[in-house]
């Protein structure tokens with residue numbers, strides 16, 4: 256199934272070279288977890304601070320339990336803030 | 339002591355400058371800067387005064403930590419009654435001007451009356467005098483700063499000034515210091531313009547003396563700086579990406595107000611984000627961002643310095659704008675961009691430069707353009723009236739309206755009214771995205787419920803810097819709360835509001851609060867200032883300041899009815915994203931908030947609340 260994986264700010268370095276707009280499309284197995292996708296791109300766990308699936312926050316404790324579905328959009332940020 | 343214990347009182351009508359002792363009893367109750375200056379203002383003016391009349395006063399104030407070794411201790415505030423809102427106005431700025439006021443030996447400057455002709459105030463340590471500014475009238479903030487430095491033959495003089503917008507009393511004119519830092523909101527620059535006061539030029543060589551316990555202060559400020567350096571947000575995120583890193587976050591969570599809040603997600607958010615600022619432009623191969631920058635004594639350095647694309651249509655014949663200059667920050671990028679559907683980063687920076695050059699708040703300006711574009715698309719205002727086509731997304735219209743508003747030309751005079759007066763004038767007050775007359779910043783409260791309450795109850799009209807619950811609801815600072823629920827938000831908003839009042843009154847930047855809590859500020863204040871500066875005391879001071887501001891607004895004629903949001907946010911559901919189908923449920927939070935605050939169901943502080951706070 257297809258999902259979108261987005262890494263922002265300093266995490267964009269973990270995306271394959273040439274990725275556009277902080278985003279790649281991935282073909283993943285059914286039932287893959289949020290944590291597995293993040294691990295696949297070697298994003299250090301403590302850097303994956305803000306993790307959203309379809310814009311909704313997934314707390315750290317739920318990331319390995321949370322299974323992805325076709326069309327899901329996973330977006331990850333390091334610790335950031337603004338104002 | 340932290341304080342210099344000295345106030346400068348400037349009678350603009352009489353042309354005199356007088357020294358006064360700082361009221362140290364009040365300093366113990368209101369700390370400094372925002373709190374202490376507001377105490378002076380509310381004690382000296384009639385709350386019902388016309389903000390642009392000579393009877394209004396304007397105070398520039400520092401806090402006890404301003405100018406010290408404390409990180410970010412360069413802040414100053416401008417406190418007055420705001421013309422945009424008719425409420426208390428308190429605008430905070432960084433840069434170097436605030437620290438210079440302390441170095442010259444003053445805690446605050448109170449301006450009274452109106453000068454018969456344009457003047458500027460020159461202060462060199464103890465010496466203060468009003469000087470003729472006829473030759474500066476009509477000049478921009480940038481030209482004013484350059485001219486004064488040249489005249490005084492002193493490149494180190496620090497200057498706050500108004501540009502053409504302040505002179506023309508644009509309702510959201512700001513006061514610009516150090517070229518691109520500004521006391522931005524509520525129209526404080528229009529008040530300065532109404533007083534015929536063009537600029538304040540300060541030179542201080544005394545340093546800050548009188549720290550209560552210097553050894554303890556060094557220790558406390560060093561410890562606190564380590565907290566900032568070790569924190570991933572203040573140590574890495576903000577210096578590298580600035581506040582604008584939020585553009586993609588807030589868009590993803592579906593709370594990026596777009597096209598005058600018609601939408602909650604902007605298809606071009608990526609193009610105007612912090613990430614885009616780092617990318618090389620296809621046109622000239624250079625990134626927009628040149629470097630980051632810090633205000634006085636700041637160890638975070640979130641400021642952005644950018645270079646516009648010299649070939650862009652806005653500047654290709656105008657080399658004046660080609661150099662590296664301030665911007666874009668998140669709020670400006672949002673207001674000039676998403677709020678009116680413009681995804682052209684260079685056009686946003688051009689409009690931002692004009693705001694800095696002529697002294698306009700980019701939030702209120704951009705949001706007012708968004709309202710005008712909606713009226714244009716509805717056919718309520720026409721191309722003939724505006725002087726050009728102005729649909730959502732038009733970078734040309736944004737750039738031209740910025741020029742017209744900054745210079746007081748044509749339809750720019752209508753944009754200068756702000757969104758509330760503009761929409762009311764054209765028969766659609768419901769389209770004004772404001773609270774108490776002030777335009778919203780960059781968070782849609784349909785997707786971040788607590789912000790709806792923070793906006794509705796902000797003492798200076800819609801504002802994110804009075805209670806930034808985004809930190810908790812979106813970013814998980816200090817703890818993550820669910821942005822879609824209303825439960826617990828009344829307490830959260832109150833806690834943020836009271837703590838922020840203390841940060842502001844201390845003279846430090848509220849961005850430290852991404853890493854610091856009040857417990858990190860407390861040892862710094864306790865070492866710098868005489869008196870009891872325990873945590874309990876600080877919490878009480880924050881709450882006291884909030885209630886004092888509220889009392890002023892109530893006396894100025896505001897009621898619970900003004901603690902409100904535009905109908906769009908409470909009755910038109912978000913169309914896309916994770917908050918799709920949601921509205922803001924202010925009605926569920928507000929009664930609880932009044933209760934938590936110790937106010938009546940009509941939003942009036944109860945006698946027991948006032949007496950508990952010594953008000």
Ligand code: SF4
Nearest residue numbers: 432633636638640847
């Ligand atoms: S954090 Fe940013 S705005 Fe605050 S004092 Fe530092 S540079 Fe200035």
